[in-house]
Amino acid sequence: xxxxxLFLKSGFVRAPLQNGVGRYVCQLQRIVLKFxxxxxxxxxxxxxxxxxxxxxxxxxxxxxxxxxxxRHRSPxxxxxYLNGDRVWMSMQNKTQSEITKWIENMRTQQGDLSAVxxxxxxxxxxxxxxxxxxxxxxxxxxxxxxxxxxxxxxxNDRLPMSATEQLRIMFEKQRISxxxxxxxxxxx
Amino acid sequence: xxxxxxxxxxxxxxxxxxxxxxxxxxxKRWVAPTLMELKRREDKQGGxxxxxxxxxxxxxxxxxxxxxxxxLNEEFDSDLLLQAFTDRxxxxxxxxxxxxxxxxxxxxxxxxxxxxxxxxxxEYIQLYLETVLHKLPAEGIMCIRNHLISEKVLSxxxxxxxxxxIILAAEYPVDNSILAQTFEALVGALLQSCGEERAAHFVxxxxxxxxxxxxxxxxxxxxxxxxxxxxxxxxxxxxLEPRLIGEVAKNTLLACYRVGLYLDxxxxxxxxxxxxxxxxxxxxxxxxxxxxxxxxxxHPINFKLNGIPKSRSQSKISAS
Numbered sequence: 444x445x446x447x448x449l450f451l452k453s454g455f456v457r458a459p460l461q462n463g464v465g466r467y468v469c470q471l472q473r474i475v476l477k478f479x480x481x482x483x484x485x486x487x488x489x490x491x492x493x494x495x496x497x498x499x500x501x502x503x504x505x506x507x508x509x510x511x512x513x514r515h516r517s518p519x520x521x522x523x524y525l526n527g528d529r530v531w532m533s534m535q536n537k538t539q540s541e542i543t544k545w546i547e548n549m550r551t552q553q554g555d556l557s558a559v560x561x562x563x564x565x566x567x568x569x570x571x572x573x574x575x576x577x578x579x580x581x582x583x584x585x586x587x588x589x590x591x592x593x594x595x596x597x598x599n600d601r602l603p604m605s606a607t608e609q610l611r612i613m614f615e616k617q618r619i620s621x622x623x624x625x626x627x628x629x630x631x
Numbered sequence: 632x633x634x635x636x637x638x639x640x641x642x643x644x645x646x647x648x649x650x651x652x653x654x655x656x657x658x659k660r661w662v663a664p665t666l667m668e669l670k671r672r673e674d675k676q677g678g679x680x681x682x683x684x685x686x687x688x689x690x691x692x693x694x695x696x697x698x699x700x701x702x703l704n705e706e707f708d709s710d711l712l713l714q715a716f717t718d719r720x721x722x723x724x725x726x727x728x729x730x731x732x733x734x735x736x737x738x739x740x741x742x743x744x745x746x747x748x749x750x751x752x753x754e755y756i757q758l759y760l761e762t763v764l765h766k767l768p769a770e771g772i773m774c775i776r777n778h779l780i781s782e783k784v785l786s787x788x789x790x791x792x793x794x795x796x797i798i799l800a801a802e803y804p805v806d807n808s809i810l811a812q813t814f815e816a817l818v819g820a821l822l823q824s825c826g827e828e829r830a831a832h833f834v835x836x837x838x839x840x841x842x843x844x845x846x847x848x849x850x851x852x853x854x855x856x857x858x859x860x861x862x863x864x865x866x867x868x869x870x871l872e873p874r875l876i877g878e879v880a881k882n883t884l885l886a887c888y889r890v891g892l893y894l895d896x897x898x899x900x901x902x903x904x905x906x907x908x909x910x911x912x913x914x915x916x917x918x919x920x921x922x923x924x925x926x927x928x929x930h931p932i933n934f935k936l937n938g939i940p941k942s943r944s945q946s947k948i949s950a951s
Contacts, residue, residue, distance in 0.1 A: 459791055460791040461843050464840040464843050468702055472793045473695075473698075505701045506698065511688070527795070568844045574927070579887075579903065582877075
């Protein structure tokens with residue numbers, strides 16, 4: 444992640460308003476094409492308006508299209524979305540096919556996606572399926588039918604060796620070694 | 632000449648100290664103070680001014696209304712649609728203006744449509760939920776319905792359908808109550824222009840789907856689940872018995888108890904908690920969820936029911 448991403452608004456992958464659960468709503472609500480009628484930088488934009496715009500408007504009746512000619516200023520497309528986002532994009536010196544592709548991109552996205560840093564590439568409302576953990580969650584079912592007290596389940600496999608146990612082992616060792624000495628003496 | 636001779640010794644020294652521009656990347660210490668100063672000036676002017684979208688040059692209300700209907704795939708009557716977007720505050724403001732100019736044009740606001748839409752939504756959502764969550768008692772359904780038709784949910788729906796800019800109101804940005812009322816008025820307008828079924832599907836697709844991904848149980852707060860459960864069980868004549876089926880770390884901070892509920896000696900549910908009482912309550916809640924058919928593992932709610940479902944009492948009569 445580069446440093447500039449730290450200042451982006453962060454978000455998750457979400458569909459606005461459960462879009463598509465009921466019916467699909469195109470999220471682009473209006474688009475404003477600003478261009479100059481004489482400058483060369485607006486050439487691609489003028490071509491787009493002449494050739495593709497009517498088809499675009501016919502195919503997408505839910506998008507309001509505004510044209511705004513302005514003298515001697517660079518061409519710009521402003522897209523407004525249902526969630527309140529506004530995407531401003533300069534179309535200076537772009538060809539007609541490039542503009543077509545950018546506008547298609549604007550039509551299909553759901554907001555100002557390039558200004559959002561995704562925290563994760565997936566999202567869930569319910570991160571846990573099993574529910575909160577309790578000491579009984581993964582309990583061994585063998586215990587249900589065991590007869591207690593049971594040396595298997597009663598065994599100490601958890602705590603370190605106690606002092607008493609250590610002493611007892613030391614005492615045993617000592618006794619064994621004494622016995623060995625005695626046996627050796629007898630053999631002699 | 633004397634002047635030149637006097638300073639000629641200085642020239643080589645000056646040449647040594649000619650500043651050569653060196654590029655370097657520093658922390659830009661001027662950014663924050665500049666922004667702060669700009670903010671201060673802006674506040675002094677009376678805060679940030681945001682012009683409402685409908686005061687822009689590129690704004691055509693007729694086109695916006697047409698696109699609004701197309702966006703939702705509905706055929707609104709255009710007069711009714713405009714009326715649904717007209718808030719009371721706007722009408723008052725316009726009447727004041729007209730008085731000054733001494734003209735009289737009648738304008739309709741959306742109060743009646745909103746009233747009609749609200750009534751329809753209440754009835755329809757109630758019927759829909761009764762059909763979809765058929766085991767849940769009426770009280771629970773009422774709580775879910777009240778959540779769905781609350782201002783918070785409706786204003787959110789309304790905002791995301793793009794009413795924010797089209798609404799005719801006295802002040803912008805419009806507040807949530809106006810957004811919610813406009814949505815109700817839209818339902819009312821659709822009801823008048825396309826009939827009940829279209830309006831019902833509209834409500835289903837945009838309001839009831841808000842339940843998707845939500846826990847239905849959260850909307851109904853049961854005060855005393857144990858009493859409720861015992862009352863329900865006592866009607867059936869079965870025997871309900873809570874048993875302590877696990878305890879860990881007793882008398883410590885991390886104590887955990889587990890209580891199982893047994894209905895006629897068969898395990899119904901279990902719950903855990905830091906005391907036995909809490910564990911019992913949790914077990915009762917689990918049992919109630921099972922009875923109401925709203926467990927965590929329930930099937931997702933069906934959002935595809937067509938038409939207006941019949942009410943419970945009617946369907947019972949027809950079944951018998």
